[in-house]
Amino acid sequence: MCGIVACSGESPVAPLLVEALERLEYRGYDSAGIAVPAVDGHVEALRSIERVDDLGRRAAGWAPAVSATTGLGHTRWATHGEVSVVNAHPHRDCSGRVAVVHNGVLEDVTELRRALTDAGHMIVSHTDSELIAHLIEEAMSEDTDLAGAVERVVGGLRGSWALVVLDARTDELVATCHGSPLVVAEGPEGVFAASDIGAIAPWVEWYHVLDDGDVVRLRAGLPWHRGGVPVAPPPAVACSVGVADLSLGLYPDFMAKEIEQQPDVAERLITTWSGSILHGLWPSFSLPVPRHVTVVGCGTSLNAGRVVADLLARLGSIPFAAVEASELTSTATVPGSLALVLSQSGETADVLTALDVLHGRGHAVVALTNNPHSALARRAEAVMMCHAGPEIGVAATKTFVAQVLGGTCVVLSLLGCSGAVEQQRAQRLVRDLDRVPDALAQAIGASRRTIPQVLEGLTKASGYVFLGRGPGRIYADEGALKLKELTYRWAESHAAGELKHGPLALVEHGTPVIVVDDGSARMHATIAEVSARGAEITSIGGHGTSVPALGSPLAVALDTTVDWLGPLASVVALQIIARELAVALGRDVDKPRNLAKSVTVE
Known part of the structure; x- marks a missing residue:
């Protein structure tokens, strides 16, 4: 700001x-x-x-x-x-x-x-x-x-x-x-x-x-x-x-440009760090292997941190808690927990205040940021640079992907260098990262082809429901946040299994429900449940979904999927849905009302 x-x-x-x-x-x-x-x-x-x-x-x-x-x-x-x-x-x-x-x-x-x-x-x-x-x-x-x-x-x-x-x-x-x-x-x-x-x-x-x-x-x-x-x-x-x-080139807006840059950002980050993941990245931090992780951030950065910590929990069985930076002062933290603190600019006021609290409680801090000269980078015990390049659009796109992948490199290094994951498996996981840029490119292509067909059913609604389960729940949260930021319309994100415990009351004939579809029987049962009440379903998943961002038969044949990473490529479709809907509604997608790129006041 x-x-x-x-x-x-x-x-x-x-x-x-x-x-x-x-x-x-x-x-x-x-x-x-x-x-x-x-x-x-x-x-x-x-x-x-x-x-x-x-x-x-x-x-x-x-x-x-x-x-x-x-x-x-x-x-x-x-x-x-x-x-x-x-x-x-x-x-x-x-x-x-x-x-x-x-x-x-x-x-x-x-x-x-x-x-x-x-x-x-x-x-x-x-x-x-x-x-x-x-x-x-x-x-x-x-x-x-x-x-x-x-x-x-x-x-x-x-x-x-x-x-x-x-x-x-x-x-x-x-x-x-x-x-x-x-x-x-x-x-x-x-x-x-x-x-x-x-x-x-x-x-x-x-x-x-x-x-x-x-x-x-x-x-x-x-x-x-x-x-x-x-x-x-x-x-x-x-x-x-x-x-x-700093220029648009042939793009209509910076958000469109930055969505398209995501495969290149992923390739640059993975190329930069892959050689050191199992040969020194985590040891260079000089930190012990944590028994617990506390994720701290705001908005999209907090969602990226949740994705990273969820991956650490699934691969390494290390539990975590995610806390909004503005709420940390009044939130108890686990003694000795490693703090993973995320801010794209590294100057977010709430995050810097939270950093003081974390240090006051004796937590070591690993920062994930796009700015190596920021206050966060200078004050953290260890820094993971995300190499996203300048991001002009207020709504974060490529910085989210960069934070997720940067955090993934840290997770794989921690688990591989500590022996928590057997070396042969760790090496295979690191090699899998090479497929991520192609997976993101495939998701962009699939989204560009299919989203215009579903857009008409979304423009007239005043509110939207997003659903996900497991790792997909966090991406559903990020999709709802993007839609709110860009369209100025209400969007709620829920765990699919929570529908019967209240949110199902929101669903009526014509309600748009956007699903990060993991292909499971439980998710298909949830889709059937909201469909029976007249919801308009837009599913983001694999072959046969409304937006096959997570893999077509061609993508499977080319081996571009990275299942253990979670539905990372779904965020591309969610970004494009939010942007296309906002453009259709006449919004300024680069400068959403009331919002700023760098939130330097609390």
Whole structure:
């Protein structure tokens, strides 16, 4: 949620800021703005509660932007204060000298607002972020050095922040963070700061990740401070995000592109890790073999973690519990349990709070993430990288598959290296992974052929029931989540055996029931039960089902099935159903309402 960009260069900065904000739209926002220094030493700001393209159109004719070569921009997700222009970033101090963009949430808002008001400050918005601008104004009345003032102010804050501050009198920019991500970089176009490297990727080859408490001046050489003392910047990281990753190409939307990328993602991940699964992956973690696993995550990441832990339980008889990150504080955990913590961005606020709780209880943490430089990756005892590449669509697709497969590699390594699974069998399981990319490709083809035929029966419904059993239950849960995210319609997921215990009351003539069909007699009995009550069945399974994503006769002949892994390929069909239905309903599948890609506030 929320996006930051700042730049100091030689050419007009406004077009760069707007272009960078466009690349941050996927994170989710409800207002946007930019600010630049005017010739009189005051900040000029342009803000909008429309999309970034509206901001861009207005910026093109905005007089202050003609000569300004330094500035900052922001996309805001409302937390403190409603969606309005006055609450949009950037925020200014009373003098108009200082502008601030801020990601995160302050905890001591009431006390700060009261103290600043008592001191005579005119606070015009309802945000917590504006308070920081006034605090810096006070600090600069005692110390004209912007970096020193910023460091003094953040030392007294409570909460989380990624912060860039502009001094309009000196054209100076200063960046700092605590509990919220921020990167800085130099390139031919200038010196940049951003909350996401994707925002500035076309202009830089290397970047640095700020640690909590770092204060950086955005000028040549990136002068770096920590605790008031100059320090060397952390090692530079190569920017792996390419222009092709950030463009649609021939696809109608990023979700369609990312669904199609899943076989390639699977192949890349398996190729990367397969050689080390039985030769060092688990030993490299330096962790004991767990007797119990606690899975922690949010949304799709939690579902991926449940798939991984279920696999560990089936292959290794190691029990697990799955806990929503937001509920961990009030949930008891098994002493000594290994924590498997999942977050695609590695910056999810609820997950990072849960991480503190887990460490406080003495749990070792294995992180599954797509971001090796994230707060989660830096703080976990061990990290499994998922190698999904950038994912722009808000609804996770390829990152789910990458987390499941990354976790599967960890499971096979744990069981094989510990001797819990006999070596010959472990080797066979590892070889089986080579078939997964083809299985996913087959599922995409089968889904594209068959889903248009079942779509008409789904578009008129106001609610949907998803059913699964065994490993398929988790995929049914993920399918229901995707449909809710994209269509804004109700969807409930249940274990097939639970129908008689309440959910069957939902089923009437025409009710869409989407089944992850494992081909068992019990599941076919359940299908018959809901069919008898007039339900419209869409089954996802093997040959003869509505969507044969789990294997056609050709797939069986080509040996692309991996039965022990569970119905992984069913998620492809579930993603395509949700997307196609949302498109038919006129939804924006890349930017579902009220949702954000990176949930950095609790």
